[in-house]
Every structure is written in structure tokens, then in C-alpha cells.
Amino acid sequence: xxxxxxxxxxxxxxxxxxxxxxxxxxxxxxxxxxxxxxxxxxxxxxxxxxxxxxxxxxxxxxxxxxxxxxxxxxxxxxxxxxxxxxxxxxxxxxxxxxxxxxxxxxxxxxxxxxxxxxxxxxxxxxxxxxxxxxxxxxxxxxxxxxxxxxxxxxxxxxxxxxxxxxxxxxxxxxxxxxxxxxxxxxxxxxxxxxxxxxxxxxxxxxxxxxxxxxxxxxxxxxxxxxxxxxxxxxxxxxxxxxxxxxxxxxxxxxxxxxxxxxxxxxxxxxxxxxxxxxxxxxxxxxxxxxxxxxxxxxxxxxxxxxxxxxxxxxxxxxxxxxxxxxxxxxxxxxxxxxxxxxxxxxxxxxxxxxxxxxxxxxxxxxxxxxxxxxxxxxxxxxxxxxxxxxxxxxxxxxxxxxxxxxxxxxxxxxxxxxxxxxxxxxxxxxxxxxxxxxxxxxxxxxxxxxxxxxxxxxxxxxxxxxxxx
Amino acid sequence: xxxxxxxxxxxxxxxxxxxxxxxxxxxxxxxxxxxxxxxxxxxxxxxxxxxxxxxxxxxxxxxxxxxxxxxxxxxxxxxxxxxxxxxxxxxxxxxxxxxxxxxxxxxxxxxxxxxxxxxxxxxxxxxxxxxxxxxxxxxxxxxxxxxxxxxxxxxxxxxxxxxxxxxxxxxxxxxxxxxxxxxxxxxxxxxxxxxxxxxxxx
Numbered sequence: 001x002x003x004x005x006x007x008x009x010x011x012x013x014x015x016x017x018x019x020x021x022x023x024x025x026x027x028x029x030x031x032x033x034x035x036x037x038x039x040x041x042x043x044x045x046x047x048x049x050x051x052x053x054x055x056x057x058x059x060x061x062x063x064x065x066x067x068x069x070x071x072x073x074x075x076x077x078x079x080x081x082x083x084x085x086x087x088x089x090x091x092x093x094x095x096x097x098x099x100x101x102x103x104x105x106x107x108x109x110x111x112x113x114x115x116x117x118x119x120x121x122x123x124x125x126x127x128x129x130x131x132x133x134x135x136x137x138x139x140x141x142x143x144x145x146x147x148x149x150x151x152x153x154x155x156x157x158x159x160x161x162x163x164x165x166x167x168x169x170x171x172x173x174x175x176x177x178x179x180x181x182x183x184x185x186x187x188x189x190x191x192x193x194x195x196x197x198x199x200x201x202x203x204x205x206x207x208x209x210x211x212x213x214x215x216x217x218x219x220x221x222x223x224x225x226x227x228x229x230x231x232x233x234x235x236x237x238x239x240x241x242x243x244x245x246x247x248x249x250x251x252x253x254x255x256x257x258x259x260x261x262x263x264x265x266x267x268x269x270x271x272x273x274x275x276x277x278x279x280x281x282x283x284x285x286x287x288x289x290x291x292x293x294x295x296x297x298x299x300x301x302x303x304x305x306x307x308x309x310x311x312x313x314x315x316x317x318x319x320x321x322x323x324x325x326x327x328x329x330x331x332x333x334x335x336x337x338x339x340x341x342x343x344x345x346x347x348x349x350x351x352x353x354x355x356x357x358x359x360x361x362x363x364x365x366x367x368x369x370x371x372x373x374x375x376x377x378x379x380x381x382x383x384x385x386x387x388x389x390x391x392x393x394x395x396x397x398x399x400x401x402x403x404x405x406x407x408x409x410x411x412x413x414x415x416x417x418x419x420x421x422x423x424x425x426x427x428x429x430x431x432x433x434x435x436x437x438x439x440x441x442x443x444x445x446x447x448x449x450x451x452x453x454x455x456x457x458x459x460x461x462x463x464x465x466x467x468x469x
Numbered sequence: 470x471x472x473x474x475x476x477x478x479x480x481x482x483x484x485x486x487x488x489x490x491x492x493x494x495x496x497x498x499x500x501x502x503x504x505x506x507x508x509x510x511x512x513x514x515x516x517x518x519x520x521x522x523x524x525x526x527x528x529x530x531x532x533x534x535x536x537x538x539x540x541x542x543x544x545x546x547x548x549x550x551x552x553x554x555x556x557x558x559x560x561x562x563x564x565x566x567x568x569x570x571x572x573x574x575x576x577x578x579x580x581x582x583x584x585x586x587x588x589x590x591x592x593x594x595x596x597x598x599x600x601x602x603x604x605x606x607x608x609x610x611x612x613x614x615x616x617x618x619x620x621x622x623x624x625x626x627x628x629x630x631x632x633x634x635x636x637x638x639x640x641x642x643x644x645x646x647x648x649x650x651x652x653x654x655x656x657x658x659x660x661x662x663x664x665x666x667x668x669x670x671x
Contacts, residue, residue: 018660023639026657028664038557040507045651054661066505080505087507131556131580147558147584149650157654159661163637165579195492196550199579229553231579295492295553316491316548323490413501422524434496434554436519 004270006167007236008202011142011267015125017159024161030124032154033110034061034097036088037415038129042152043091054158056096060119061088063101064109066415069378069405074102081416095155108381108407111135111349115219116383118248122237122264127154132349132431134225137234138218139241140267142202144232165231166276168201172209174284179465181359182217183351183429183448185209186224187289187299189281195297198230201277204269205235209283215244216355223350224431227296236268288464290336291433291446293324298433302451302463308332327435328443329423336445336461343426344375344402344456345438346449348412351429352380354387356449361396363453363467369401370459376403376418378410402456414439427455478591478644481570482616484542485607486533493547494554495581499563501555512559513566534567538611546607546615547574552581561585571617573624575600586640587650593617593624599632619644 005013017026039061046053053059066081074082085102092099100106106113111132114120120136126143127133129151136143150160170189190197203225210218218235225233235241242261245251252260287301298321300306306325309332312318325332330339346352346360357379369375377397379385385407388394394404411418412430420426420442429452433444445461454464503515520532528535545564551574552560561584564572571591585592595603606626607613616625619641623631643650 017664018657024637026654026660028661028668037504041509041558044508065501078505083507084505129556129558131554145556145580147556147561147580147587149558149584149587153651153654156651157658157661158665159654159657161639161650161654195553196576196578199550199576226554229550229578295494297492316489320491415501415504432494432496432554434494436500437496440500440502440519441524 004273006269006273006275007140007204007234007267008142008165008167009273010269011123011125012164014123024163026159027125027162028159029127029154030058031114031119031126032059032158033114033126033128033130033133034059034088034151035065035110035128035130036063036084037065038148039091039151040084040087041148042129042155043095045152046095046155049156051156053095053097053155058158059097059155060114061092061097061099062107062110062113063088065409065413067102067408068416069408069410069418071406078417105382108379108384109349109352109409111219111223112352112380112384115139115215116248116381118245118251121245121251121260122241123267127160131226132223134230134232135219135223135349137222137225137232138215139245140234140237140264142232142234145226166201168198168203168230169275169278170203170205171278171280172205172207172283173280174209174282176209176283177286179288179450179468180283180286181448181450182213182220184286184289185281185283186221187291187296187446188286190224190228190297191289191299192281193228193279195227195295196229198225198228201230203228203230203233204275205233210235211238214355215240216353219353220350224296227431237264288448288451290451290461291444292328292330292336293321294327294433294435295324296431296433296446298324299446302447302461303337304335306330306332306334306336337463339461340425341373341427341455341460342424343420344369344373344452345378345411345426345428345430346376346452347378347380347410348430349380349409350431351449352378352384354384356429357384357388357393358391360449360453361393363450363457363464364400364402365396367400367457369456373456373459374403375401375456376405376411378405378418379407381407411438413437427452427461478570478589478619480616480618480620481543481591482614483544483570484539484612484614486539486542486545486569487604487607487611488533488545489548489604491548492550492553495552495557495560496554498552498560499557504557504559506559509562510566512563513568516563516567541568543568543570544615544617545569545572546603547572549575551577552585553578556580556584558584558588561588561590565590573603573615573617586644589644589647591617591619591644593634595624595632595634599624602626602630602632
């Protein structure tokens with residue numbers, strides 16, 4: 001009997017092309033995703049070496065980071081953004097890469113469109129010049145973010161030099177209480193282990209709670225693995241995974257589907273396989289979570305009070321908390337319930353899928369966005385947008401007074417003109433509350449779509465559980 | 470043309486830019502609004518853009534980067550988990566364009582470390598005790614010079630104290646010899662083709 005293997009080890013070993021002693025492995029990449037921001041310098045490198053893209057058919061591109069979401073014509077774009085989008089079009093044309101671009105009915109945030117097109121499949125290695133590539137791990141793929149030099153490596157060789165990360169099991173057991181979602185689970189995990197807590201590791205999420213989640217909720221959890229410092233996050237594929245994939249545009253069909261299923265069922269870790277680290281969370285004890293600081297690890301149950309830096313043991317942590325509260329304009333011991341909100345942002349690769357919009361609509365139906373609050377609902381893709389419109393969610397949002405916008409990264413990264421003004425407070429379903437992330441001087445509270453929609457209605461941070469009865 | 474050529478790294482002696490804060494994220498190193506660049510060079514002016522300027526746009530001299538004593542310094546001393554967040558390699562390009570050649574910290578975020586080493590920016594991870602001692606000495610005299618000896622894998626303080634640091638042997642070789650990692654990968658073209666054939670047959 002060979003030693004039991006984790007899912008990470010199985011996928012890793014299946015993709016090692018070569019290894020030299022004392023050197024990292026040469027790892028084959030099955031799917032390479034591109035967007036406008038982190039690819040231009042990589043293509044420039046290829047051009048200067050006179051090289052082609054090795055496997056253009058294993059590469060797909062979209063426009064998401066700097067694309068406007070207010071329906072403005074292309075002629076109204078800022079010159080720099082327009083030039084970057086044009087450069088992506090030229091590069092994809094010259095190197096033979098499929099681009100879901102400006103006019104494509106399949107355009108959207110890269111981590112939303114690739115799974116919905118059935119391109120993300122169990123057992124794959126997937127990379128993108130974007131840290132939230134961890135999203136795709138929800139399908140039992142090894143998916144991680146890379147820098148632009150590595151984008152160039154993959155374009156040129158379809159491979160990366162990588163050392164095998166350690167496996168970190170996150171076991172989540174129990175039934176989620178009403179009003180508590182996948183976003184609350186991942187915020188609770190990051191709060192528990194810290195923003196750098198999983199460096200050098202890949203999370204494998206296991207347990208009854210994870211098994212009970214649909215694919216979109218699983219993607220929300222894997223998406224934010226990077227916010228705990230993990231290289232990637234993954235979930236073993238099961239019938240939920242296969243049901244999601246069946247019939248999607250790029251999923252295998254017919255006999256190929258049956259063969260794929262057989263291979264995918266062998267992917268989960270062997271009984272007794274050992275992880276280097278592990279942690280367990282009791283989902284039944286969780287409450288809706290919200291961040292109060294300037295990194296995703298500074299999060300707490302929404303009913304609690306902000307911790308006091310004086311009571312934090314480690315000096316560097318104390319300093320970080322003090323400076324975060326200073327930036328946020330918050331005081332130790334303060335409750336966030338009742339704190340005023342200027343903007344609510346519902347969208348992003350974390351929470352911009354149809355189930356997220358349905359949850360927001362559940363709260364906004366027959367209610368009004370509070371006076372003085374600007375609420376933006378940004379679908380993650382054209383496909384999500386059309387689905388939402390077919391279900392009438394757009395009307396629910398608009399009747400409540402929220403803005404129904406075009407797909408893109410939007411105010412998650414504030415590169416496209418959708419941004420906070422200095423000093424504004426936002427409740428956001430995105431993934432990062434770093435200083436200035438949503439606009440210079442803007443202040444972000446990260447939360448679930450339910451909590452964000454509740455804040456839009458109340459005009460202040462509120463406990464959504466009271467609105468759901 | 471590579472705008473930031475890979476330079477071989479050996480030893481470096483320099484004054485320090487003190488930024489002993491934990492969890493400095495890449496959105497601080499270079500805010501997203503400057504990521505519309507099409508080139509690698511010229512990003513140094515955006516390094517720590519929002520910490521460097523006051524709300525009215527004037528320089529913030531409370532922040533270390535524009536103070537006279539750090540002019541010409543090429544070693545940044547940070548805290549733990551430096552470079553967390555986004556995968557943007559622009560963070561490394563901005564640091565290098567400003568003049569940073571090495572970052573000394575307690576730990577680094579994985580993607581940042583990989584990006585840094587591929588551009589010839591050395592990441593030095595010090596044990597907490599060594600980090601505390603270096604910080605203590607540097608706070609007493611902001612003009613001290615630190616030596617980083619990569620072949621010996623030690624940092625040398627002006628008081629003569631030495632502290633070792635770990636580095637992956639392959640990364641070390643790439644830095645010392647200025648090896649281009651894409652060139653190394655390309656030398657495996659035959660193995661990559663063989664792997665692809667095996668997968669297609671399976």
C-alpha cells in the first residue's frame with residue numbers, strides 16, 4: 001500500500017513535468033486566465049524574445065478591472081484605461097487567444113465567467129495574474145495567483161517553477177444559522193488565523209458545512225483563502241460539483257463526460273492522508289461577520305464591540321490595530337451596529353454571482369434604500385446580469401433605489417471610476433478593506449450580501465437577522 | 470527589451486528605510502489607480518503614493534519615504550507579512566524603480582516574494598530576535614548602514630553583530646548568477662512536449 005495522499009498531492013504529482021535536485025518543480029498549467037491589468041508587460045516580454053504563446057487554446061482572457069459599469073461608450077473612457085483594453089485586444093488577436101471582451105455576451109469578472117462557462121474543472125491547475133484565482137479551487141482544482149513575470153512564463157512554456165506548498169485542512173462542521181452565509185464563514189476563519197496565518201499553505205476545506213454548500217458559496221470561501229495568506233483554497237469535488245458542471249458550455253460531453261467523472265471521483269484525498277496543519281470551525285456558533293479594520297483579518301461578529309489595542313499582546317499587532325482604528329475613525333469598545341453608512345457595494349468575484357444577488361434581493365424586496373445612501377449592485381458577469389434580469393431582480397433593486405449596473409470588478413478595486421470619496425463609509429461584499437482600496441481615503445466594512453443589503457435599507461450597520469423573519 | 474533587467478546580486482551595504490509595520494499590503498505599496506501602466510518602468514513615483522502625500526497632495530514628511538536621511542537608501546526594513554494582498558508585480562517594480570534592492574522583514578506574502586526574486590529584489594527573512602535588534606539599532610541612529618551578504622546568507626550590523634537568514638538554494642543561485650528563470654524553464658522544452666504527449670494519450 002502506498003502512503004495515503006491528500007488531494008493537493010494527487011493534483012500536484014499529476015502535473016510535475018520535471019524536477020532537478022535542489023530546484024523547484026516544473027509544474028504544468030492546464031488553464032491560464034488573463035485580464036487587462038497584469039498581462040501587458042508579459043506579452044511585451046514575449047514580443048521582445050520573438051516568442052509565440054505555447055498553448056493559446058489553454059488560455060482565455062476577459063476585461064474586468066478597468067471596464068466601466070455605468071454603460072458609458074468606449075469613447076468616454078480615460079485614456080490610460082482605453083489604452084490598456086486596446087492592448088489586451090491586440091495581444092489576444094496577435095497571439096490567437098480567445099477574449100471575452102468589450103462586446104462579448106460572456107464578458108465579466110474573470111473568476112465569475114470561467115466557472116460559469118464550465119472551463120474550471122476538477123483536477124486542473126489554473127493560474128491567473130490575480131490573487132483571487134483561489135476561487136477556482138472550489139471545484140477541486142489547484143488554482144493560484146501569479147505575478148506578471150510568471151504570466152510570461154506560462155504564456156511561453158505552459159509551465160511554472162513552483163515548490164510544493166503544505167496542506168492545511170480547514171474542517172467546518174455544523175449547520176449554518178439563519179442569516180449566516182459562506183462570506184461569514186470565511187471572514188470568521190481569517191479572523192481566527194490572521195491575514196498571514198496560512199503563508200506557504202493551501203487550504204483544503206472539509207466537513208459537513210462545506211458539503212452542504214452550493215458551488216457559488218464554495219467559490220466565495222475559496223476566493224478569500226488568499227486573505228489568510230494561503231496560496232490557494234480547495235474543496236474536494238462531489239455530486240454538487242458535477243451537477244453544477246453538467247451541460248456547461250466547455251464541460252466534457254457524452255463519453256468524455258463519463259470518463260471525466262471517473263477521474264474526478266478519484267481526486268478527493270485518501271482516507272488517512274495527513275495535512276501539515278489543521279483547524280476546526282463550528283459553523284453552528286457563527287453570527288453575521290463584519291470587518292472593523294484595514295485588513296480582512298480584523299473582523300468580528302456584527303453584535304460585538306471593537307477590541308481594545310491595549311489588550312492586544314504583541315506590540316506590532318497592537319500598533320497595527322491602533323493605526324487601523326485611526327484610519328477607520330473608530331474607537332476601541334465601540335459597537336458597529338448603528339454606525340452610519342454612505343455607500344453599499346454588492347458585487348465582486350467574492351459575491352457577484354446570481355445566488356449573491358438573490359440574497360441581496362431578498363432583503364431589498366419591498367424595501368427602500370435609506371435616504372443619503374448610495375447602493376450599487378454590480379453583477380459579476382453578463383450571464384449573471386441576464387439571469388438576474390430574467391428573474392426580475394433588477395426591478396427589485398431599482399425599485400428599492402439601488403443602482404443596477406454593468407458587470408466588472410467595479411468598486412472592489414476602484415480602477416474604473418466607481419470609487420468612494422475620502423472619508424466615506426461603505427459596507428461592501430468584496431474581499432479587501434485595505435486603506436484606500438475602494439477609493440483614496442474611503443473606509444470599508446466587509447460583509448455578506450445579506451448584511452450589505454440590510455445596511456442599505458437601514459442607512460447604518462444593522463443585524464440582518466432581524467429583517468429575515 | 471526588459472525594462473528592469475535582472476541584475477546579479479552579491480553583497481549590498483546601504484542605509485535603511487524604516488517601515489516596521491506588519492501586513493503592509495500591495496495596495497499601499499502601489500495603489501490600484503496606477504495599475505493602468507503598460508510598462509514596468511517609471512512606477513517609483515507612485516510608491517506608497519497614499520502614505521507619501523497629505524490629503525491636499527503635498528508631501529507627508531511624517532512618512533519615511535521623502536525624508537532626507539533615506540535619500541539613496543536601498544534596503545527597506547519592514548515588519549511581518551510584507552506584500553500581502555494583490556498579486557500585482559507593479560509593487561516590486563515600484564520599489565525597484567524608487568531604488569530599493571532588498572527588503573528585510575520578519576516574513577513575506579508568498580506571491581510578493583516570488584515576484585521580488587524574479588526581478589532581482591532580494592527578500593531577507595529575519596528571526597524575530599534579529600529583527601528586533603536591527604530595529605533597535607536603526608531607531609537609535611537612522612543613518613546606520615546594514616550589509617547584506619547573500620553568498621554567506623548573513624546580515625551584518627554596524628556593531629558587528631551578524632544574523633543568518635534562510636533562502637531557497639535555487640533562488641539564491643538565480644540571484645547570484647542573474648539567471649533568467651524563463652530561460653531555465655525553456656531549457657525543459659523537450660520534457661514539456663513529452664508531458665503533453667503523455668496527457669493526450671491518457
